Amino acid sequence: MARFDTLRVTPAGALTLAGDVAPGAKVELLLDGTVIDTVTANDQGAFAAVTSAEPSATPRSLTLRVTGADGVAKMSEESLTVAPSPRAVAEAATAEGAAPAAVAAEVAAAQVLADKPLVTDASGTPRVLAGLSETLVIDTLSLAADGGITISGRGAPKGALLRAYVDTAEVGLVQAGAEGGFRMQLPAAKSGAHSLRVDALDAAGKVLARAEQGFEGIAPPPPAATGAAPARSRIVTISSGNTLWAIARETYGDPYLYVQIFEANRDQIRDPDRIYPGQVFALPGEATPD
Incomplete structure (x- = not known):
């Protein structure tokens, strides 16, 4: 059925x-x-x-x-x-x-x-409709220039394992932090529309909570010419509950650098306090090393 x-x-x-x-x-x-x-x-x-x-x-x-x-x-x-x-x-x-x-x-x-x-x-x-968690949240989903995916979030139950799927394929597994936060590096997805799902699991594998978000994969750039610096561009897909402050803190380690994101995306952002799920922003500059 x-x-x-x-x-x-x-x-x-x-x-x-x-x-x-x-x-x-x-x-x-x-x-x-x-x-x-x-x-x-x-x-x-x-x-x-x-x-x-x-x-x-x-x-x-x-x-x-x-x-x-x-x-x-x-x-x-x-x-x-x-x-x-x-x-x-x-x-x-x-x-x-x-x-x-x-x-x-x-x-x-x-x-x-x-x-x-x-x-x-x-x-x-x-x-x-069941399945979407009231608390588990994907805060940021960013794509590196090579298509690699970095996600972070919060609200996972204490001690839960977090399993990530792109479409229906498992792509990552990590344990939630003490306060329910999580961060994962995931492999690149093909260019086009995809669905990201994160399940929070107990020790028996039962799903305790779930968060889901759509995103657009990007094609990796052609190989850089000899001696050329690799591309550093990144993007982030906004989900419910995101703020520029939180994205800047996650990306750069300094929330006050939200101004950089605002300036780089002025064509989409009228008010830095008002951003909407589904928007896709460029993340300029260097990210904080993992």
């Missing part, structure tokens, strides 16, 4: 979905009846899709069409409500002349649904 596991939708419309179906099945994602992506489940039946959908000011329905080894396509019994984009809701309400208080109320309602997506089964019984 097809089952939704996790969902994340950024303000820009990047959509990351994971779930479980029959091993090796073809999975089509349908948004309001229109196919927006097709993926194949792995040998354990897990699938992950990273795609995009135009931000909407109204809720939409996401369903799955699953084709197994017998070639028979079946619709999922569950449907997932994709929350309206808070930004699109604000723009639509403002355009209609709504009072600021009314706009704020509509945005807050949209954010509640975005934070706790609802899945409805064939009987109409809803459940809050």
Whole structure:
């Protein structure tokens, strides 16, 4: 039976979905009846899709069409409500002349649904989508010039092991720090859209918490000419809870250097106190050695 596991939708419309179906099945994602992506489940039946959908000011329905080894396509019994984009809701309400208080109320309602997506089964019984942790957070995801990935985060349960996956492939394992923080160096991913997942595990391997984020892999640069200095450019994909202060502290070891990030990304940042999940910023200068 097809089952939704996790969902994340950024303000820009990047959509990351994971779930479980029959091993090796073809999975089509349908948004309001229109196919927006097709993926194949792995040998354990897990699938992950990273795609995009135009931000909407109204809720939409996401369903799955699953084709197994017998070639028979079946619709999922569950449907997932994709929350309206808070930004699109604000723009639509403002355009209609709504009072600021009314706009704020509509945005807050949209954010509640975005934070706790609802899945409805064939009987109409809803459940809050499980899988995304209330506390485990991926704070930073940065890409080196060669495509290598560095992630850091917080909120892991005490003593937990943290296992990282890119799409459905395991790529890293580390133990959480005493205060629940973690940092991992992961191998480069191919150019294109990917899904990063971090699971916090107890000693028996049970998943205690999970965080997930979409990102765009980058192609490694061509080999540098003899004697040329290697490229040092890095980028970071913003996730919920990020601040320029925290990113600067993580990247440079000095939070006051957030000004460098602000200046390098002025085309995207109007106010350094207001950055949004899904934005991708360049990180200028030298990073603190690991």
